[in-house]
Amino acid sequence: MFIWKAAFRFLIEGRSQTLFIAVGIAIGISVLIFLNILITGLQQDLVNTTVGSSPHIVVSSREDPLQSLFPAEENKVVLSRTGGLFDTTRPLNEWDHLIEQLGRRELFTAVSPVAEGSGFLSRGEKNVSVRIRGVDLNRADPIYNIEERMVEGDFMVGKSQVLIGVDLAEELDLAPGDLIRLSNLEGTASSYTIRGIFDLGSQAINASWIFISLDGAQTIYQLSNAITGLELQLEDVFQAEELARRLEQSFPELSWSSWEEENPDLLSALSSQGISSYVIQAFVLLAVALGISSVLAVSVMQKSRQIGILKALGISTAGVSRIFLIQGALLGLLGSLIGSFLGALLLLSFFTFTADEAGMPLFPISFDPLVFIFAIAVATLAGMGAAAIPARRAAKLNTIEVIKNG
Amino acid sequence: MADLLSLVGVNKVYGQKVKTHVLKDINLAFKKQEFSAIIGQSGSGKSTLLNILGTLDRPSSGTVYSNERNLSSLSDDELAVFRNRMMGFIFQFHYLLPEFSALENVLIPHWLGQGNPPPDILKLAKQLLDRVGVSERMNNKSTDLSGGQQQRVAIARALINRPGVILADEPTGNLDSDSAEQVNQLMREINEEFGTTFIIVTHDRHIAARCDRVVEIKDGAIVQDYLTAEREERENWEELAPRYCNLRKGEVEWVNKR
Numbered sequence: 189m190f191i192w193k194a195a196f197r198f199l200i201e202g203r204s205q206t207l208f209i210a211v212g213i214a215i216g217i218s219v220l221i222f223l224n225i226l227i228t229g230l231q232q233d234l235v236n237t238t239v240g241s242s243p244h245i246v247v248s249s250r251e252d253p254l255q256s257l258f259p260a261e262e263n264k265v266v267l268s269r270t271g272g273l274f275d276t277t278r279p280l281n282e283w284d285h286l287i288e289q290l291g292r293r294e295l296f297t298a299v300s301p302v303a304e305g306s307g308f309l310s311r312g313e314k315n316v317s318v319r320i321r322g323v324d325l326n327r328a329d330p331i332y333n334i335e336e337r338m339v340e341g342d343f344m345v346g347k348s349q350v351l352i353g354v355d356l357a358e359e360l361d362l363a364p365g366d367l368i369r370l371s372n373l374e375g376t377a378s379s380y381t382i383r384g385i386f387d388l389g390s391q392a393i394n395a396s397w398i399f400i401s402l403d404g405a406q407t408i409y410q411l412s413n414a415i416t417g418l419e420l421q422l423e424d425v426f427q428a429e430e431l432a433r434r435l436e437q438s439f440p441e442l443s444w445s446s447w448e449e450e451n452p453d454l455l456s457a458l459s460s461q462g463i464s465s466y467v468i469q470a471f472v473l474l475a476v477a478l479g480i481s482s483v484l485a486v487s488v489m490q491k492s493r494q495i496g497i498l499k500a501l502g503i504s505t506a507g508v509s510r511i512f513l514i515q516g517a518l519l520g521l522l523g524s525l526i527g528s529f530l531g532a533l534l535l536l537s538f539f540t541f542t543a544d545e546a547g548m549p550l551f552p553i554s555f556d557p558l559v560f561i562f563a564i565a566v567a568t569l570a571g572m573g574a575a576a577i578p579a580r581r582a583a584k585l586n587t588i589e590v591i592k593n594g
Numbered sequence: 595m596a597d598l599l600s601l602v603g604v605n606k607v608y609g610q611k612v613k614t615h616v617l618k619d620i621n622l623a624f625k626k627q628e629f630s631a632i633i634g635q636s637g638s639g640k641s642t643l644l645n646i647l648g649t650l651d652r653p654s655s656g657t658v659y660s661n662e663r664n665l666s667s668l669s670d671d672e673l674a675v676f677r678n679r680m681m682g683f684i685f686q687f688h689y690l691l692p693e694f695s696a697l698e699n700v701l702i703p704h705w706l707g708q709g710n711p712p713p714d715i716l717k718l719a720k721q722l723l724d725r726v727g728v729s730e731r732m733n734n735k736s737t738d739l740s741g742g743q744q745q746r747v748a749i750a751r752a753l754i755n756r757p758g759v760i761l762a763d764e765p766t767g768n769l770d771s772d773s774a775e776q777v778n779q780l781m782r783e784i785n786e787e788f789g790t791t792f793i794i795v796t797h798d799r800h801i802a803a804r805c806d807r808v809v810e811i812k813d814g815a816i817v818q819d820y821l822t823a824e825r826e827e828r829e830n831w832e833e834l835a836p837r838y839c840n841l842r843k844g845e846v847e848w849v850n851k852r
Contacts, residue, residue, distance in 0.1 A: 190705035197693035497689045500650055501703045501751075502678025504671045587650050 191507050194498075195514035198491060206519070209483040213523020213567060214530055216476035220469050221531030221563050222538070227465040229553030231458050235425055238454055239447045241333050241388065243300070243419035244428040245435075248443050249280055281414045286439070290420070295431065298330035298421040303405040305416065309352075309398065310369045310377070311360050318356070319396045320370060322405020322415075331421050334386050334399070340364050341384030347404040348380050353394030354387040370398070372408050380404075473566065477574040480519050484512055484578035488585070495582050496590030505583040512579035513572050520571020524564040531563075597623035597659070598758055598791055599647055604656030606642050606814075616642045618814040620656070626758070629785045629792045631802040634811035641763055643811060644795045648681055648761045649673045678707040682752025682790075684781075686764035690736035690744050690751075697723065697732040700750045707755060715754070722750035726780060742773025749780060759791040760784075766801065778804065 199206045290299050303322035329335050335343045339354050341364030364382050371377035428446035436444045539549040600623035606616045616639045634640040645651035658665040690699045700719040704711050723729040726746035752760045766774035785792050802808045810818040
C-alpha cells in the first residue's frame with residue numbers, strides 16, 4: 189500500500205527529527221515500564237509477606253451470637269491474621285462433602301480442614317494459653333510452608349504428637365522429644381510429645397500455635413468427626429474477596445471471610461500506591477503523546493508540498509490522514525521498542541545497585557512480558573491518537589495554496 | 595463529439611469581506627487531443643482557471659463538465675478519483691516527491707488509484723521514463739535530478755494512468771531555455787503520440803504560439819480565443835495584403851524603407 193510506504197519514507201527522510209522523538213518516547217516508555225514492574229514487584233512482595241503464608245479465605249460455621257461471651261483476648265492477633273473466628277462450639281460436620289465440592293472448582297491451590305480451639309499448655313509450674321490447631325499437615329503445608337520453616341525436630345504430627353513455635357519453645361525451654369500437657373478450656377488435659385519446632389516468621393504465631401493432627405484436636409475438643417473450619421488458598425490472592433462473596437451465595441449457611449476483609453489497611457495502602465503509580469504513568473504517556481503530536485504537526489508543515497501534490501494526483505482525504513496516523517503509530521512502536529529495552533536495563537541496574545551484600549535484590553521482581561506488550565500497545569495507540577490532530581490538518585490542507593506558493 | 599472538458603458560466607470570487615472577482619462568467623470548452631495554451635498576465639486568473647479545470651478548486655458559481663458529466667456535484671473524494679483516472683498534472687516547481695525515486699514518482703498515480711503496480715504497469719513506467727529520456731536515472735532520488743529531468747519525470751508521471759487530459763501550469767517557468775525547449779518538444783510529441791489533450795498555462799507568448807489554440811485571459815475574462823493556424827493565416831494575409839495593395843500603387847519602396 190502506498191500510504192504505508194509514504195509514512196515510512198516520510199519518517200526515514202525525517203532522520204534526526206524521527207530519531208529525537210523516538211528517543212523521547214523511549215525514555216517515557218522506559219520510565220513507564222520501570223515504574224510498573226517496580227510497583228508490581230513491591231506490591232507482590234508486600235502481599236506475599238502478608239498473606240503468602242496464610243489462608244486467603246477462611247470458611248467457618250456462621251457466627252454464633254453466644255461466642256461474643258468468649259473474648260479470646262490473648263489470641264486476637266492470631267485470629268485476625270488467620271481471618272477466622274474458629275471455635276469448637278461451631279463445628280462443621282459434613283466437611284468431606286464440602287471439600288469435594290470446593291476441590292471440583294479447581295480454583296484453590298490449597299484446601300485444608302482445621303479443627304482448632306483455645307487451650308492451655310502446662311509444663312511443670314508454667315501455664316501458657318495456646319491455640320491448638322488440628323490439621324492434616326500435607327494439606328496445611330501448602331498454606332503455611334511449615335516444612336521449609338522447621339527449626340528443629342521432625343515435620344510430623346500425630347494424635348499425641350505436636351509441633352510448637354520457636355518462641356513458645358524458648359519461653360518454656362522446650363525441645364523435640366519433651367513431654368507437655370495440653371488442656372481444653374474446660375480443663376480436660378492429656379500428655380503430648382513435641383516432635384518439632386517451627387518458625388513461621390510471626391511472633392504471635394510462634395508464641396502460641398501448636399499443630400496437632402486433625403483427630404488429635406478432635407479428641408481434645410470432643411468434636412468426634414467434625415472440623416471447625418476450612419482454610420483456602422488461591423492462585424490469585426486478589427480474587428479472594430470476590431470468590432468469598434460468590435461462595436457465600438452458594439453456601440449461605442457458612443461464613444466466608446477473605447484476607448482482604450481482614451486487612452483493610454494493607455489493601456488501601458496497596459490501592460493508593462497503585463493509583464499514584466498509574467497517575468504518574470498516565471502523565472508520562474500524556475507527555476509522550478504530546479511530543480508525538482507536536483513533531484507530526486511540524487512534519488505536516490514540512491510535507492505540505494508532498495501532501496498537495498498527492499492530493500492533485502488523487503489521494504483521498506482519508507488517505508492523507510492515514511499517512512500521518514501510521515507515522516504516529518510507527519513512532520509510538522519504534523519508541524516503545526527502544527523504551528522496553530531501556531526499561532529492562534533500568535530495572536536490572538536498579539536491582540544491581542540496591543542489592544544487599546549477598547547480591548539479593550531488595551525484593552523479587554518479574555519481567556512480566558505482558559507489561560512490555562501492554563506498554564508497546566499503549567504507546568502505539570497513543571502515537572496514533574496523538575497523530576489525529578496533525579492528520580486532520582494534513583487532510584484539510586489546501587492543494588492550491590501549496591502549489592501556488594511553490 | 596462531446597467536449598472533453600468544459601466550463602459553463604464559471605465565476606470565482608475570493609475573500610469574504612473584500613471580494614476579488616478572479617473569474618468572470620467564463621464559458622470555455624476543450625476538445626479531445628487539443629493542444630491549448632491559456633495565456634495572460636500574472637494575476638489575470640489563468641492559474642485559477644486551470645485549477646478549476648483540474649478540479650483542484652471549485653467555482654463560486656457555474657459548472658464544470660467532463661464528457662457531459664457534471665463535476666460540480668462530486669464530493670472531494672470522488673473528484674480525487676476522477677483526477678486520478680482522467681487527469682495528469684505538471685506544475686511549475688516540478689513537485690516530485692523527494693522521498694521517492696524517479697521511477698516510484700512515476701508510479702504514484704497508479705499506486706493511489708489501483709494499489710501496487712503489476713508488472714505491465716512497471717514496464718509502462720520504465721517505457722515512459724525512457725520516452726522522456728530519464729530512464730538511466732530512474733532509481734535516483736528525485737532530488738538528485740536536474741530541473742529539466744525532474745520536469746520530464748513529472749510528464750511521465752502525468753501519463754502513467756493514461757489520462758485524457760494533462761494540465762500544465764507554467765511547466766517551463768523554472769527551467770533554463772534548453773530544458774524548456776526539450777520539455778515543450780516532449781509535450782507536443784506526447785500530444786501527437788498518445789492523443790492526450792494538453793492545456794498549458796503560460797505567460798510566454800513563444801510557447802503559446804506553438805500551441806494549436808490560445809486562450810487569453812485578462813482581468814478574469816477571456817479576451818481572445820483563437821486557433822494559431824487560422825491566426826497565422828490571417829496575420830500573413832494582413833501583412834501581405836497591404837504590400838500587395840501598395841505594390842499596385844507603386845509605393846513598395848516606401849514600405850520597404852520603413
